[in-house]
Amino acid sequence: MNLWWQRRGVAVCTALLLSTLSGAGAIAQEKSAEDIASQERVVRAGGALLRGLDKVSGRTTDLRLQVGDAVRLGRLEIRLGECRYPADDPSSDAFAQLTITDLSENVTRFSGWMIASSPALSALDDARYDVWVISCQI
Structure with missing residues (x-):
């Protein structure tokens, strides 16, 4: 039973990490546009x-x-x-x-x-x- 909970915890952590990274990609794309604009200064x-x-x-x-x-x-x-x-x-x-x-x-x-x-x-x-x-x- 303990092993099942450990695997479940890893799966949940992985899912959270992937959802965070997919959201971070959109933020990173927005920031790259800001970075391009800031390069002019x-x-x-x-x-x-x-x-x-x-x-x-x-x-x-x-x-x-x-x-x-x-x-x-x-x-x-x-x-x-x-x-x-x-x-x-x-x-x-x-x-x-x-x-x-x-x-x-x-x-x-x-x-x-x-x-x-x-x-x-x-x-x-x-x-x-x-x-x-x-x-x-x-």
């Missing part, structure tokens, strides 16, 4: 402030970059393509287009946009180093 900055962490030593380093420049963090080369921020509230968030290359292996470890408010959404995958965006430099 984004300003490009001339540089960015990044922070690097050496996971072995525990030392953090602030990295200031101008658009098009590169800086080294250990064996990594970090290149800034762009930095954008909301025109209405410059201090609220930053979006930086980065290319991070492992010079010891000549391999690109990260290429894309990092978002200051959600660093785990699009993160560098490296065993020793972490890099994240702090802000755009106006």
Whole structure:
């Protein structure tokens, strides 16, 4: 009897999750239209402030970059393509287009946009180093 109740509970939880996700899809579609509209109010900055962490030593380093420049963090080369921020509230968030290359292996470890408010959404995958965006430099 106990096993039956456990299975029943799993089925109910699954049904609730699916109904929530199907509703969330509609909300996500509405938000994507809002996101597209808000993209028009984004300003490009001339540089960015990044922070690097050496996971072995525990030392953090602030990295200031101008658009098009590169800086080294250990064996990594970090290149800034762009930095954008909301025109209405410059201090609220930053979006930086980065290319991070492992010079010891000549391999690109990260290429894309990092978002200051959600660093785990699009993160560098490296065993020793972490890099994240702090802000755009106006």
